[in-house]
Amino acid sequence: MFACSGASMERTVPTTASEEIELYIRTIYSLLRSTAEVQIRTLEETHAGTNSSLHPEARSLKLDTSAFIYSALRLPDCLPQVHSIILGQSASVFAQHGYENIEAWQEVSARARRRRCFFNRKDTLACFIASGSDIEDILPAVTAYQIEWNKLHLLLQRVPAALLESACQNADSQARQSVCELLGVSSDDFERLRMVFAPDFTAALREIASRRCHFGLRLLDGSLIEYWRATRAWMENILRACPHLTERPVYFVSSNTHAIPNLITGFAFRVQEELIAYLEKEGDPALLEEWERIRSGQFADGRGNFLYYLLKKYQATPQGRKLIEAQLAAERDCGITRIRSTHSFDVDAQVIDLARVKPQWLDPRLATDDSLYLLASNALILNIDYPLGLAAYNILSKVAEAAGDVLGVYIMGKAASLNGVRGDVMIPNVVQDEHSRNSYLFQNAFSAADVTPFLQYGTVLDNQKAVTVRGTFLQNARIMDIFYREGYTDLEMEAGPYLSAVYEMYRPKRHPVNEIVNLYGVPFDMGILHYASDTPMSKGKNLGAGTLSYLGMDSTYATSIAILRRVFQQERRRVSA
Template structure:
């Protein structure tokens, strides 16, 4: 593997990319530890305190949100382009594993319930997302592991966040702010204490492997993905189709008006939630203290609501509403985690 001394920020990024792509060409696991030096040397805007002894909680939380919640139990992450690639790589039944997902990144992932996470990747950008986030997580986990040893062993973390004095004590020991401690509690929810205890007891030792794939394998996976869409909407074969690359919430929010029509339900959810930041932002929007629009806020709130157990059952209501607006959803199944919305322009309701 070529190693040179970088002279500019762009060269530092290039060195990091070369480092992990060179290592991933191997058929064996790559220790994330071997990437930490190049990762820290990038001086990434998303991980500015990588070399600092103080935990970079923004980087830690960012990584947590882009990796599945089970990541604390994971030791090996395996990436592959399709199920066939996993079968050839010695993982014949990943679809029988637990399907897991990240809060802030769509990607088909399966957890074996032990220590292996399988990620179905659809492009190089998936690799460029997984590797840096896994590396950042390991760096910050190690910092927290070292700091948390100074927390009294009899201190209950769940109790601590309810006690201002104990919260301050934990935050000072971890060398993080009270706000960051609260953000971490909200991200982890009822697993807050268990996850901190796990970090106290274990050092991170992530490994990663890229299964051998090919352009032809990617093409086969893409064709299978499209065949699934055509099976759901056979008339696509005989009609002109416009492909629009966008987030799956953007166009439908504008065309269906579903979030606006269910404003009261969403605001009731907001009122009952413990997300003080969102509640404050909504009050600021109503009093014109911030430039955000009510519509954009409700679109975002709908996404948050759909991720809750209460909101999960609301998906059927949304699907029926969208059908009445000429929108058909086709969820991905066996291939890329890329859902599709087919919008029949002749049925769009101009009222929205």
């Protein structure tokens, strides 16, 4: 809450200091100073003592299925074979510590977290990290995984092998009910575990039953300078692909790597007949019903989102793979250059030349009566796959240093909502950053009116107050209650670091600490949009233990459309001037 009285301003910030969580963070970094491998069991007691909202049953003998699933989805699937985890900022850091040619190992990935990881096919996992936020994300997830693995290991000793085999193979069997009772889990939770550990759930449970889990972890270099070097290498990789980025005006967008290219190329509309033929052949009842509603005019504006979703599913099939190259060719025709991260953290980028955008191909929700101004534009969009936490500060700082004039900064990302439902869109104008402890006040370029026309299933909540948290596991019920009491209902991980970088883009000094920071004088356009992927106050399944699936695209595309319309609007004014 902010109150003005004359020239003074007071604030009530969400004081989130928790002795348990502060102890956890201090313990993590004190252990990682060691040059030897740290045993994750050393963290288990401190982890359980935080009473994390993501891991409420950490101390209990009861299996916390949601915490196990959450951590498993954010770690590579090879983890059951891993004994040692090593963290480093770049290939050169790994090489300096004896891990030569790490990128020749098997590349592996998590299903719900982007991070470049390599597995030696034996017992060691190497992960590239972009900032301290990765450490505060990886270690709690690994610790939760180990705690729950070992609980399940003990519980499985009660289950005869034949009974377990039968339960895994037959969803409706008496055997499954008996196994669920022995494990102390519901049938729904057992099914969720089966989906996570597919395709061979039986083999996965046998592996868990056969041994306890003991991870060791080592941070090769925790220096700030190595994070900066990794970010510089990331930026140099982009400049090699698009050297003109240094000379042209730039709109910086942090979103994802699929929505904006889909909207600009409109490729799915041009292959609609093939996509619908695939849908009808596949016969997914829910998607067929949705298509009938769209075709009948009930949700006519949802046609694009539906086709984009269907395109992704179709391209994952053998017969649909031919459309991947066709889509990439369409992107190149529209001036879109994709740049894959190499030798450092996983944040892919796209550079879009606005003068080469084809107005006739644009998604109908972007089309205007006058698109000729784009032909006269010399501006670029630099769209990056949104980073995690403090990496956002490093990246935007480096972009501002290397690129031409920055005309706009637009941030789109996931958040947890304390007052909304999944699929809602939150538009903040206050951000409390737990990294810098600053309260940032700014004029958001977006309002509800910019997003509402393109959102079918959710609500747009503008004039919100956001908190940039340090980590997903580093929150508990007491902290959530403090946030809510102070009116902070939008919990996310990137806005604060981005705003710290924005401050340094037009002020002559480093961003302050623990102050009210007024960003109303920013000399370029700036907007932040968050879509709710989690609702921690709902007491349902915990954060991120599920997926948004098709309906989740609604808010993703609504926010992406708002960003592109804003860029086009700003560029029309600039070109006209």
